[in-house]
Amino acid sequence: MNATTQATPADLPLHGITVVDLTRVLAGPACTQILGDLGARVIKVEQPGTGDDARAIGPFVEGTSAYFLSVNRNKESIALDLKQPADREVFERLLERADVLVENYRPGTMEKLGYGWAQLHARYPLLVMTSVSGFGQTGPYRGFPAYDMVVQAMSGMMSVTGHPGTGPCRVGVSIGDLGAGLYAVIGTQSALMRRARTGQGERVDVSMLDCQVALLENAIARYGATGSVPGPIGSRHPSMTPFDVFAAQDGWFVIAVGSDALFKRLCDLLELPALAGDARFESNAQRCTHEALLKELLEERLRTRPRAHWLQLLADNGIPTGEYSSVAEIVDHPQVQARGMFTQVQTGGGQPLRVAGNPLAVGQAQPLVRRQPPALDADRERILQELAMPQAPLA
């Protein structure tokens, strides 16, 4: 992870860890892709015929789902029907060799398959089982289906996102899935660290809803402290002013002022001494109270010059700032380019697709993508050979 590491696969932090991956779509696959990026061997077990549901989600590149390609690098694939005895035997031999099983079925499904935690722990005491579900393995909602959209809305995450009066607004990425995926990685690694001390595997029960609540951050504390219910406030910061996106002559950019001293400096740089001396703006509390007026007065000045001018001036003077970027702009951003935060994956036909890399792999000498996202069942033969099992018919 260090920019000077000359890493080989054996140097990767999770080298030697084998993950059997039953997950579909996003939360689980995001978790196992991070584990794979960090060096774990990830064996993706998919439904024969269709495979991961994400393989059917568009848009497609040469017939391959871009959605699937974006979260399934560094994984092998084998198609197994966990209701068929022959395939169950393969699955169980995989579990004998695995350190981690990750699944995101609805609670109860693994038990129905005969692979509930009690059964697995008795048979594979070293195995860590990470279960990602919408609501968790306990509680009145445990059996309900969920998607990112459901937990974003139910958690209150949507209620603090958006502009006042414009109706419900979703976080534009699937933070309900991705938040759970990140916590699932943390829980899995924690369980492996404990196993190293105790010699016992454990169950990691990750609820997407719980994770969204954890990510509500100080909205809960603010509500508890003041009794007032946080709502959407557009682009500004809830408790610091001026801390927002502002319009320059030719585009949007951020000014993030976290102290009175920085505010005074900002007023000097914008040649607005009147604001610096205005009692309505002298403390952060005062500036929050008069936020709309202050934004109007600042933009009156900012609209007179292009964004690049202000970005340079503020950056040169230590005031946190930055451009507002589109997805098209960020992929070519000089800082992200310099960090190597984008990588390429390929379709089966060799068509490249640019995807986000792993922030923890930035600067490593070896390529992030050790394995291209697999075709369904692509690794069956080799895996069966490793398990010393006769060739089963291709699913």
Add this chain to the structure above:
Amino acid sequence: MNATTQATPADLPLHGITVVDLTRVLAGPACTQILGDLGARVIKVEQPGTGDDARAIGPFVEGTSAYFLSVNRNKESIALDLKQPADREVFERLLERADVLVENYRPGTMEKLGYGWAQLHARYPLLVMTSVSGFGQTGPYRGFPAYDMVVQAMSGMMSVTGHPGTGPCRVGVSIGDLGAGLYAVIGTQSALMRRARTGQGERVDVSMLDCQVALLENAIARYGATGSVPGPIGSRHPSMTPFDVFAAQDGWFVIAVGSDALFKRLCDLLELPALAGDARFESNAQRCTHEALLKELLEERLRTRPRAHWLQLLADNGIPTGEYSSVAEIVDHPQVQARGMFTQVQTGGGQPLRVAGNPLAVGQAQPLVRRQPPALDADRERILQELAMPQAPLA
């Protein structure tokens, strides 16, 4: 993490790990709070006099920052001035005993203090150093200051959030900080796992901007696959329809239909057979094309009955649904209550404040909060005794 674990502090996954924590405000403290929740000992080293800047961010409970209280449980505090020889000696004795150092100073600051990675690694070869910064330790922007707002705007995260035509919209929580905090935990844990194999500590370089790019999820893949730039789309899903927040007679709720079969079932339940047979809605691609019309037709029906009616009907029939909650509603939600996802911390005066718990601690027998958020320098005496050092004057 398992709902049936009878945990004691020594059973916690990161028990035995000592973290020296130089971080301030949010991204770093969020990381070290998770490490502390999972059992690590976290020693927060703060600036004498003022301490963590977050201590000054409102709102306040009995004079204590609710913001600070929400991300500093399970930590000890000692105030040290890293420019004073006596305090530097204390800090270095702490590093001798530490497994991890976490810092979120601007790149270059630790080097100026004589505590850059090269110096620390030479002196403490087992130490893992996790550095969280706005743009990372490398690249043309490395020296620039950043806040959540800056990386949310610069990364493109804002560009996919909000309603069309309403201007820039921030994710309502500090996902720029929290995303980096979660990746910092993952990077720290994986470095500790590698250290167990190699006997060498390493540097973990976490860039808030990189982490936002990683969380852009399929927006990058969609752009790469189609060439069209993703923009804000309000509350609906970018590639599935109907998958949105809908208005019932008395409130908002989610309908999340991920397949044609579910759509047909939805039409039956809503007694809208015409929609099921309508060619404009027969495939997900068709439904996405005619999304606005479909939403209008669905809401026409949904507005005739209260939300509770539809929630029950859809849930009973396996269609992913859920209420749209405010922060006030989620804290009393039966599922989150049943999971025990909220906990309480206390001010120095004993005033309780409800905050989010840790999704990975849900269901544990012992209380999540082993230590209340500390007053500045609260643990100085005991820490100095442990280090067998003479009492230094209180900072």
